[in-house]
Amino acid sequence: MSSSIRVRLELIVWLLIAGVFYGLTFRFSDTTGVTFEWGPAAWPRAALIIMAVVAVANYLTHRPVGAAASERQGGARSGQEIVNLIGLFAIPLVYIWLLPRIGFYIATLIFxxxxxxxxxxxxxxxxxxVTLLLFALVNLVFTHIFYAGLPTGNWPGFYEASSWFVTLIR
Incomplete structure (x- = not known):
């Protein structure tokens, strides 16, 4: 797979993911029981907009230009390149799927x-x-600045482990 096709495909997939999830935020109730001024959809929407901006920035940074854009790198698509591209998107999607099930604390330390x-x-x-720094930063921001609880999971064992961790960091 040529570099330009791969970079374009990454951009399209990330923008589709951001667009689909942005569309799902309209199902959130923006009026009943709102304690946050902009409603419950504000933070997910902000994160998705940031994701789209980063996807475009990544595309602009890595797109081949000039002669490199017209050059094909080996005509045939490599099976390994396709597997790598699938993994690039599959790992975060698995993380997102696991988050409500095993909780932020365990899922993030694995992801x-x-x-x-x-x-x-x-x-x-x-x-x-980097893992510990990002983990601590997200915990600090959400639990001490926004006063928002992070998902603790609902699968047996994971909920208990996450609850223990929440007790430990308080």
Missing amino acids: LPVYMRYLGERRWKLIAG
Whole structure:
């Protein structure tokens, strides 16, 4: 698969994902029992807009230009390239699917290192540091600044582990 096709395909898939989930936010109740001024759909919509902007920025950064755009890199599509592209989207979608089931705390501590490893990072100290830093930052922002609880999961065992962790960090 040529580089330009891969980059365009990534952009299209990320924009489709953002668009579908943005559309789903209109099902949120914006009027009943709202404690947040902009309603419950504001934060998901903001995150999805950021995701779309980052997808476009990634496309603009990585798109081949000039002679490189017209050059084909090996005509035939490599099976490994297709598998890599599927994994690029499948891993975050699995994370999103698992989030309400096993909770933010466990899912994130699994997802971040797995995804960084998948993207090519091999230094375990860096992976562990970035994972812990992002995990702590998200916890700080949501629990201490926004006073919003993160999903604890509903599968047996995961809920208890997440609840224990919430008690530990308070």
